Amino acid sequence: MGAGILLSGADDIDFMIHGVFQYELFGQKLWITTTHVCLFIVMAIIIIFCLCANRAVKRATEIPGAFQNVVELVVEMLDSMIKGVMGKNATAFANYIGTLFIFILISNISGLMGLRAPTADYGVTFALGLITFTLITFNKFKYQKVSGVIKGLCDTWPNWAPINVIGDVAVPISLSLRLFANVLSGTVMMALLYGLLGFIATGWPAALHVYFDLFSGAIQTYVFCMLTMTYINNAIEG
Amino acid sequence: MEFNSNFILGCSAIGAGLAVIAGIGPGVGQGIAAGHAAAAVGRNPGAKSDVTSTMLLGQAVAETTGLYGLLVAMLLLFVKPLVP
8 A cells, every 4th residue: 555645544444455365276376356256256156147147038029028128138239239330240249249248248338236336447447458469360351361461561661570470469559558548447436435434434435436337337348349340351351 | 966765765665655646637638528429318318329339439448648657657666676
């Protein structure tokens, strides 16, 4: 904890990741941290929702009930969003983008439920960025072939190839840092608020929660999915 | 020359404050984007939802550089890489 904050008299400001359980693997000391715990809670919520949705869709009726309506709304919204950006490539990536959207959204919103948002850990967002990077590279080689990739690298002038490589590698880093920093800034703000103004924090922080957790989280989810779709589409169409 | 860790921590705090000045750029950029979006909606109110989603996407991307500054400030204050 920084000394500057300690000086102002509050020592219950806490937004760091804590270790819960230590274990050893291949001579390395590893930790199960609060991020893992929150991640498993988020995953449990999503899995329970998916099981219920599966049951509801299997017993689908002509006139949908309340829960079936919600499931259909979610799926249709995601499908139309993906179709709007990717066009004819949408069917192949609807699964991945939909999963990504729901996971990041629930993770960001979990700050509302008192968890430390799992996306405020760079390990989580960087993994998401790496998956996107793998998809981009794979599709580039699949659709543009090796000649197309080399042509893309030597864009305008062959000596610019190193700069183009840096530009490609920067994609997952900037994607993941954007999500991470946004969620982290919300987490830090709320921690500072509760730590420093805890004695008058009744009721009104709810408005800030709506902004930092709901609004910012939803926007960043949308942006992450949008950019992923745009990059993959560019890789396919060259 | 020897510096004690309090001096380095103080300098880190100054550096963190300077790093957060990076927030000026995204502020100006997002303001320009919002202003143009408002003008676009005024000219063509039917396209409001399209304009809004495009504006939010562009703003979120423009926000990144400011967040890099925030990250540097966070690292300096809480991870304290320079303090021995």
